[in-house]
Amino acid sequence: MPYDVTFTRLETQALYDLKGPQAALRDWAGDALPDFPNRPNSKTETGGAALMFIGPDHWILRAELDAEDALEAALRPADAPPEISIVRVSDTLAVFRITGPDAVEVLAIACPMDLHESCFGADAASFTEAFGLRSLVTHCKGGFDIAVEQSFGPMVADYLTRITT
């Protein structure tokens, strides 16, 4: 019996990998970044951009692709000081949006993390596993977004097609 979920492979997102001391990144990027999340594996969102705290001194900035040029101009990755690293990684992740009544059931099988709201709140964002792959999991309205390495995109699309048909 297929699961009652809908999945969509999202258009390429603007993604920036940010590493280094938070204060140095804030000084360099200024208003280009949302406020820094204060808890590990959480995110903040401002003006369509989400900043996810995914590791020690490590963040992912995610926005719509339309915003990429503006972010590139504001973040100036090539000119960044040596204590920080800003790398555009938009092409590296394929993002799938899984929504519907059974979305939580699908993720419960695909992912070893407890994604119940009491453990993985609306502002949570974490790298973990999904379908056996390293995945960035976040909430979206009515379900979850999972981002996997781009080259695994067709395989995950196949998995999701099989569970919905």
Added chain:
Amino acid sequence: MMQIPCPFCGARNESEFSFGGPVKPPRPEPEAVSDADWTAWLTQVPNPLGPVQEQWWHVRGCGTWLTIWRDTRSHDIVEGPGDGN
């Protein structure tokens, strides 16, 4: 399946981690130890029946390297010598 405590993420499933090997004693100075001791340090992997100190890499999570004590009899993650002090 073990739940490994990551200092950044909290307890996570073992499948998110990659085993980094046991923690070896400090590297001795080759000239200052016997050939047997030097060879032992190079080739012998600690494998006690009981707690062993191991390194793990949270490769599918936050990327942190961490050290834990694991009891080889039960796979329980336990306090190491001195952890309670």
